[in-house]
Structure formats: structure tokens, C-alpha cells
Amino acid sequence: MSSEGSPPGAPESRDTASGPSDPRDAYFDVSALRRDMGRRIGNASILILGISMMKMVMLFAGIMITARLIPPSEYGIFALAMPTVAVALSLSNFGLPQAIVQRRHVTHIDATTLFWMNLAFAVLAALALAGCATLAGRIFDEPRVIPVYRVIAVSVVFAAVVGQYGAMMRRRLRIPQFEILILLGEAAGLAVAIVTALMGWSYWALVAQQIAAQAATMLLAVIITGWLPSGPHRARPRQVLDALSFGGYVAGQGILNKLIQYSGTAIAGAQLGPAATGLYTRAVRLGNLPPLRIMQPLSGTFVPALSRLQDDPEAMQKMFVRLISRANLILQPVAVIIAAGADPLVAILLGPTWMEAAPLLFWMSILTLRASANQGLRYAVLASGQSKPLFFNSLFRLALISLVVYVASDYGLEAMTAAYMLTELLITLPVAMLLAVRYTPITFNCILRASLGGMVFTVAVAAALIVFVNPWLSDLPALVHLAGLGVLTGLIFALRIALSPEMRQDVLGVLRRVAARLPGGGRAPE
Structure with a gap:
């Protein structure tokens, strides 16, 4: 993996506010992808x-196995946490990864800025989710849901990073590769769920599945892309103000x-x-x-x-x-x-x-x-x-x-x-x-x-x-x-x-x- 966020094979260069002078910007250049678009999309969609x-x-x-190990009343404890988890996941990226896909031009500094903003939103969303635990227990009159909220909040941070890397791969039409990463991550999560359910963890097996799947996918995405962001001090928020506007509505729509x-x-x-x-x-x-x-x-x-x-x-x-x-x-x-x-x-x-x-x-x-x-x-x-x-x-x-x-x-x-x-x-x-x-x-x-x-x-x-x-x-x-x-x-x-x-x-x-x-x-x- 190349240092300081370079994709494999990219030469090192200083970050600058002007995108084209940084060789790492080539990683986000998709101008050549419009050629043979139909063939590319056709092949990708089949895969x-x-x-x-x-x-x-x-x-x-997985459903066949876990449904027989975890009865409806126990599964319901995990299910009660999912609405708030889903909202936290939408809040965690503020729609910023989608801006990487939709924008015509993206630079390494843009991606770095969006990464750190994305991560900041994710941490805040995870803390908010954990903070809602006691309130959720009162609303549902179910104290067992409180620790579920607090533990599963970790998965929100992992999922936000996965979203950033997934957007980068989708921009380059490396969608099949990203879907394979998700498949492998979900397989890891399912394995964890089955093993822990057999050990008697009940609904906690489903919590472990959620966390393990996101963590595994995140690690695989970092390894496969070879891209790392520059440090947060290199971020240039003013360069992505339009992404904030676009992403804000995307995030709002995702939450809704x-x-x-x-x-x-x-x-x-x-x-x-x-x-x-x-x-x-x-x-x-x-x-x-x-x-x-x-x-x-x-x-x-x-x-x-x-x-x-x-x-x-x-x-x-x-x-x-x-x-x-x-x-x-x-x-x-x-x-x-x-x-x-x-x-x-x-x-x-x-x-x-x-x-x-x-x-x-x-x-x-x-x-x-x-x-x-x-x-x-x-x-x-x-x-x-x-x-x-x-x-x-x-x-x-x-x-x-x-x-x-x-x-x-x-x-x-x-x-x-x-x-x-x-x-x-x-x-x-x-x-x-x-x-x-x-x-x-x-x-x-x-x-x-x-x-x-x-x-x-x-x-x-x-x-x-x-x-x-x-x-x-x-x-x-x-x-x-x-x-x-x-x-x-x-x-x-x-x-x-x-x-x-x-x-x-x-x-x-x-x-x-x-x-x-x-x-x-x-x-x-x-």
C-alpha cells in the first residue's frame, strides 16, 4: 500500500489546493470511462x-439457521434497535460519499476532505445512537435494548468508512469488485452470528454479526483500493461546499x-x-x-x-x-x-x-x-x-x-x-x-x-x-x-x-x- 493515501503505483506528491498538480488526482479521473460505456455497464451489471x-x-x-436458533421474541429485541441504527447510518456520512460518484471532477484533496468530514459525522452519529439507549429502553419498555444500542453504535463508524471507499470504487466503475468485498464481509459477519448463536448469545449474535460484517468489509476495501487519505490538516472544506449542499439533501433523504x-x-x-x-x-x-x-x-x-x-x-x-x-x-x-x-x-x-x-x-x-x-x-x-x-x-x-x-x-x-x-x-x-x-x-x-x-x-x-x-x-x-x-x-x-x-x-x-x-x-x- 502506498503511503500518504496514494493508490498503488502513484508517485508521491505534495498536496495542493489545485487538483490537477497532484498526481494522485489521476485515481479519480474517470474521463476515459465514457468510452464504451454501454459495454462496461453491461458487463458490470451481469457480474x-x-x-x-x-x-x-x-x-x-443464514436466515434459515439463525431463525431456528433465535425465536421471534428474542429477535424482536435486536429489531427494536434497527430503526435508530438505520437513521444513524444515514447521518454518519451526510450523503458525502454520493458526491464522489456524482461530481464530474474530484481530486485527491477533495476525497481527503470528504473522508475526514465523513468520519467526523460518523463518530457524532455513533455517539448520538449510544446516547439514545436509555430513552429507547423507556419508549419500548424493554431494558434489554439499552446495551444493544450502546454496543451496535460501533458499527456506524465502520459503515461510514465503507461508504467512502465504496463511492470511490463506484466512481471508477469497479462495482463488481466492491460487491465481492461486501459479500466477503457479510460472510464473515454471518459466520460470527452462527457461531455466537450456537454459543447461546441469543440476540447478541445479531449485534456481533452487524459489527463484524462492517469491520471486515472496511479492512478489505482499504487493502484492495490501496488508497489512504492525507492527514486531516490537509483538508480543504471550501473546495467541497457544493458536496455539502448536495450531500445534505442526500443524507436527509436517506434518513427519511x-x-x-x-x-x-x-x-x-x-x-x-x-x-x-x-x-x-x-x-x-x-x-x-x-x-x-x-x-x-x-x-x-x-x-x-x-x-x-x-x-x-x-x-x-x-x-x-x-x-x-x-x-x-x-x-x-x-x-x-x-x-x-x-x-x-x-x-x-x-x-x-x-x-x-x-x-x-x-x-x-x-x-x-x-x-x-x-x-x-x-x-x-x-x-x-x-x-x-x-x-x-x-x-x-x-x-x-x-x-x-x-x-x-x-x-x-x-x-x-x-x-x-x-x-x-x-x-x-x-x-x-x-x-x-x-x-x-x-x-x-x-x-x-x-x-x-x-x-x-x-x-x-x-x-x-x-x-x-x-x-x-x-x-x-x-x-x-x-x-x-x-x-x-x-x-x-x-x-x-x-x-x-x-x-x-x-x-x-x-x-x-x-x-x-x-x-x-x-x-x-x-
Whole structure:
């Protein structure tokens, strides 16, 4: 590793306020990446989807093991801490890493400045999280949550550093490499969770998992990039004032989105108790796992690619449709399986003590159904530098969903979940479409081509399987039931692809790229 923050092979140089005179600035120069952008993004997205599949397999295995070692009431203790942890994670970087991806020009001094500012925000956020411990114990009437808050705060600092290095790698379109680092870090965290759960640590095994995963990923990122910041005395805050403005809205939006995501958890904890919180949180995690493991990694290609094309509306529209359509090839069939196979999924992944989560998981399939459109629109607005409208949209979502979830909680856990999901599908998604059309080159026609038609088809397939197929399969073993739904879903979507020339061409292109990466396959066609 080169000293004083140089990437491998970069010569040493004094830091200066003027970026171009520092040879280390070459590490952040992405001017050459616009050439062959389509091929680069295509290859990266294929690798990312493959890595995401590996992550999902690993996480499903982890869920199957930990769910049998940690019952709902114990898992609920850990779940009660997650809303505040999520907010602290958003506060910890103040949106600054995203500025590294979105800005056209970044220097070593810019990155150094953002690193130390990022770290300062992270330490403050971790201290704030630990300071909330006693208050959280009183709100939830659960003293066991107090030490959880204080210990898990350490993970916030590690996560902030991971975010900085991840932004640097995404800027250089080294997204697959970063996703591999995350995979390895999560594998380390899962190993820690399983070992400590077997030792009887209960919910503390989940706390240890959170800390170990972030720490391992941070160390790997530092080693792989070879980049270290200059000392904090070299920072030049005035050079990144625009990043503070942009990042402030990104951070605010991130905080609001986390509050939205965990509003149900917090309300369930306050209104319905730890056991209900555990059921709800497990269902949310299962329903959100496919979009999280597919759309979040793909954001590493979405945002840099769309950012590089923000001055070319036609190219940006084509790239948007291409990226969303590719994500839908996986997400829409998965949404069908989650909706139609909620019962066998819970039986297989969580076990019989968690079967009350099955109707919740059915409604959570909407998270996967809307994921590509919702997240893709968000990434397009972000890539266009319009973080302020996203912030106010998230503020609107938080107010609306918190009200809906709170009112619906009086009618039980399933009613609360259904109200939340239907609000996201029928109200907040159309608002996101209007926002993207207003602030980006994306048009309604782009959105229709990329996602809406497929969403209608997906709902129809799920409804048909639930009404006509599940009655025949429900008495079979859960694994056979789920396998039958999987085969039918695969055949239906394969037929849809075969009948659509545009989708068929895209799938064949993906397969050619995959084949080209196999031994002896040669280079993928451009």
C-alpha cells in the first residue's frame, strides 16, 4: 500500500489546493470511462447480478439457521434497535460519499476532505445512537435494548468508512469488485452470528454479526483500493461546499427513507410488542431482500452511468430503460414467487414457529414488485444532481406512511402491513414517476417501456397462481410446493420473453456476454 493515501503505483506528491498538480488526482479521473460505456455497464451489471444471487443464497441460508436458533421474541429485541441504527447510518456520512460518484471532477484533496468530514459525522452519529439507549429502553419498555444500542453504535463508524471507499470504487466503475468485498464481509459477519448463536448469545449474535460484517468489509476495501487519505490538516472544506449542499439533501433523504422503512417496526414495537415486531421485521427483511440485493448493488452502475450521461438526454433515456428492464428479468419472477409462495417460503426459511409471518410476507411482495421502477427513478433523479426534490418527496412519504401505518395498526399486524404496501404501490410510486419526469430527461414512455407493463403482467401471474394453482399444491410438502410454483413461474416468464422481440434480444445479449466470460469464450460483442 502506498503511503500518504496514494493508490498503488502513484508517485508521491505534495498536496495542493489545485487538483490537477497532484498526481494522485489521476485515481479519480474517470474521463476515459465514457468510452464504451454501454459495454462496461453491461458487463458490470451481469457480474453484479451474479454476485447478488450469491449474496441472496448466503443470506437465505443464514436466515434459515439463525431463525431456528433465535425465536421471534428474542429477535424482536435486536429489531427494536434497527430503526435508530438505520437513521444513524444515514447521518454518519451526510450523503458525502454520493458526491464522489456524482461530481464530474474530484481530486485527491477533495476525497481527503470528504473522508475526514465523513468520519467526523460518523463518530457524532455513533455517539448520538449510544446516547439514545436509555430513552429507547423507556419508549419500548424493554431494558434489554439499552446495551444493544450502546454496543451496535460501533458499527456506524465502520459503515461510514465503507461508504467512502465504496463511492470511490463506484466512481471508477469497479462495482463488481466492491460487491465481492461486501459479500466477503457479510460472510464473515454471518459466520460470527452462527457461531455466537450456537454459543447461546441469543440476540447478541445479531449485534456481533452487524459489527463484524462492517469491520471486515472496511479492512478489505482499504487493502484492495490501496488508497489512504492525507492527514486531516490537509483538508480543504471550501473546495467541497457544493458536496455539502448536495450531500445534505442526500443524507436527509436517506434518513427519511430509513424512517419510512422502519416506521412499521417502531410502531409495531410501541403498539404490539416485541413478538409482533420480530414477525414484522422478519417479513420485511425477506420481502425486501431481493430488491435490496439486486437494486442496491446495481445502483453502483445506475448512478455513475446515468451521471456520465446527464448531458445527453436520449442516451440517458436508453440507458435507463436498459438497466431497469434487465433488473426486472429477475425481480418480477421473484415477486410472483414471494406472493404466491409466502406459506412454503416461511415454512422453509424460518420454520413452524414463524408461520404468522406468512400473510405479512405476501403483502411484502409489493416491495419486490415496485423495486426496479421506484429505485430506478430515484437513481435517475440523483444522477441528475437533483437531491433536493428527492428530499421533499421522502418527507411527503414519511408523513403519509407513518399516518397510514399508525391508523392501520389498530386493526392488527396484517392490516398494518397491507395498508403500508398498498400506499407505496398506489400513491408514492406514481408521485416518484411525476418527480422523475419533472426533473430528469426520463419520460412516461420510458417508464412504461421499462417497468409498468411488466408490473401488470406480474400481478396477473401471481393472482393466477394463488387462485388456480395453490389449492392443488398446498397439501404437498413445502419444498415441493415452492418448487412447483418456481417451475411454473419460470415457464411463464420464459414464454413472455420468447414472445417479445425486444426482451428476447436483451436476454440473448446478456447470455452472449456471460458465455464470453467463460473459459475459452473470448470477448463479448460490443
